[in-house]
Amino acid sequence: MKKSRRSDCPINFALQTFGDTWSLLIIRDLMFFGKTYYGDFLKSDEHIATNILADRLARLEQVGIIRKIPNIKDKRKDAYQLTEKGVDLLPMLLEIIVWSAKYDSKTAAPKDFVAQAKNNREKLIKQIKTALKQGEVLFQPK
Amino acid sequence: MKKSRRSDCPINFALQTFGDTWSLLIIRDLMFFGKTYYGDFLKSDEHIATNILADRLARLEQVGIIRKIPNIKDKRKDAYQLTEKGVDLLPMLLEIIVWSAKYDSKTAAPKDFVAQAKNNREKLIKQIKTALKQGEVLFQPK
DNA sequence: GATATTGCTTGCAATATGCAAGTATGATAC
DNA sequence: GTATCATACTTGCATATTGCAAGCAATATC
Numbered sequence: 001m002k003k004s005r006r007s008d009c010p011i012n013f014a015l016q017t018f019g020d021t022w023s024l025l026i027i028r029d030l031m032f033f034g035k036t037y038y039g040d041f042l043k044s045d046e047h048i049a050t051n052i053l054a055d056r057l058a059r060l061e062q063v064g065i066i067r068k069i070p071n072i073k074d075k076r077k078d079a080y081q082l083t084e085k086g087v088d089l090l091p092m093l094l095e096i097i098v099w100s101a102k103y104d105s106k107t108a109a110p111k112d113f114v115a116q117a118k119n120n121r122e123k124l125i126k127q128i129k130t131a132l133k134q135g136e137v138l139f140q141p142k
Numbered sequence: 143m144k145k146s147r148r149s150d151c152p153i154n155f156a157l158q159t160f161g162d163t164w165s166l167l168i169i170r171d172l173m174f175f176g177k178t179y180y181g182d183f184l185k186s187d188e189h190i191a192t193n194i195l196a197d198r199l200a201r202l203e204q205v206g207i208i209r210k211i212p213n214i215k216d217k218r219k220d221a222y223q224l225t226e227k228g229v230d231l232l233p234m235l236l237e238i239i240v241w242s243a244k245y246d247s248k249t250a251a252p253k254d255f256v257a258q259a260k261n262n263r264e265k266l267i268k269q270i271k272t273a274l275k276q277g278e279v280l281f282q283p284k
Numbered sequence: 285g286a287t288a289t290t291g292c293t294t295g296c297a298a299t300a301t302g303c304a305a306g307t308a309t310g311a312t313a314c
Numbered sequence: 315g316t317a318t319c320a321t322a323c324t325t326g327c328a329t330a331t332t333g334c335a336a337g338c339a340a341t342a343t344c
Binding site: 006007008009010011012013014015016017019020021024025028044045046047064085088089091092093094095096097098099100101102103104106107108109 | 148149150151152153154155156157158159161162163166167170186187188189206227230231233234235236237238239240241242243244245246248249250251
């Protein structure tokens with residue numbers, strides 16, 4: 001799919017880069033739930049369709065937000081991971097979480113996590129980045 | 143349009159609330175460019191189609207992010223403005239701007255604004271909120 | 285070598301978008 | 315007051331995107 005730049009506005013740039021209804025969920029899965037393989041993303045609660053997932057993974061790779069790592073042990077399952085460009089979306093994700101936690105009474109966001117994001121932002125960001133580098137998983141997808 | 147909640151994830155909540163390719167641009171126009179009338183939004187660089195604009199304004203009003211104020215002077219032109227729920231999206235918008243400014247070499251984001259968003263976040267947020275309350279315009283849409 | 289798993293691709297119906305034209309209401313000019 | 319204009323939409327229709335189900339190819343397991 002070919003889309004020409006609608007404007008040079010930074011909000012628009014973000015929207016055109018990852019602003020569809022699925023990309024951020026993939027990024028979320030990589031950032032917080034330690035998902036790495038194609039099948040992992042398919043299993044998420046929101047039930048992304050397989051053709052859409054394939055398309056979004058390709059697109060996110062193209063724009064440099066994720067990369068695909070060959071898997072030697074099982075050649076069928078390449079691993080997806082966030083690039084630095086992808087990890088840099090963490091502050092934005094945290095603000096989204098804070099906002100949604102405030103306005104969605106049914107939110108699944110853990111209270112203490114939201115509190116950390118509000119009151120201890122920088123520290124939380126560092127913690128998560130460290131965890132990501134070491135391949136630790138922040139939350140267990142139920 | 144009828145959408146059922148895909149999950150209780152806060153990221154998903156945000157996506158389902160304003161996560162299409164146009165809503166955030168309307169919110170941006172209200173937050174930073176002092177746009178208030180239907181025609182103002184139509185004039186934005188990204189060229190939203192009039193039927194889509196009408197749909198998104200209605201939807202954003204429904205979810206409580208904007209409100210519509212009757213205009214006594216010219217009854218044709220009702221004014222749209224952000225609610226508190228809408229203004230609370232400001233931190234997220236700032237993070238988006240910081241990210242896009244970092245990765246889009248052609249970004250239109252003013253350097254000093256981005257610097258403020260990075261290094262003086264809380265102060266900038268207060269300034270913008272004050273400006274919004276007083277109906278001041280932060281940037282002039284060119 | 286046969287079977288199962290995994291990561292896709294393909295085909296197609298349903299939905300959403302984008303464009304152009306039309307309409308209804310209120311303002312302005314005479 | 316009437317004609318004209320401005321503004322905020324709505325409508326119709328072609329095109330693009332999504333969502334679902336089935337299929338396929340490569341690799342792993344038995």
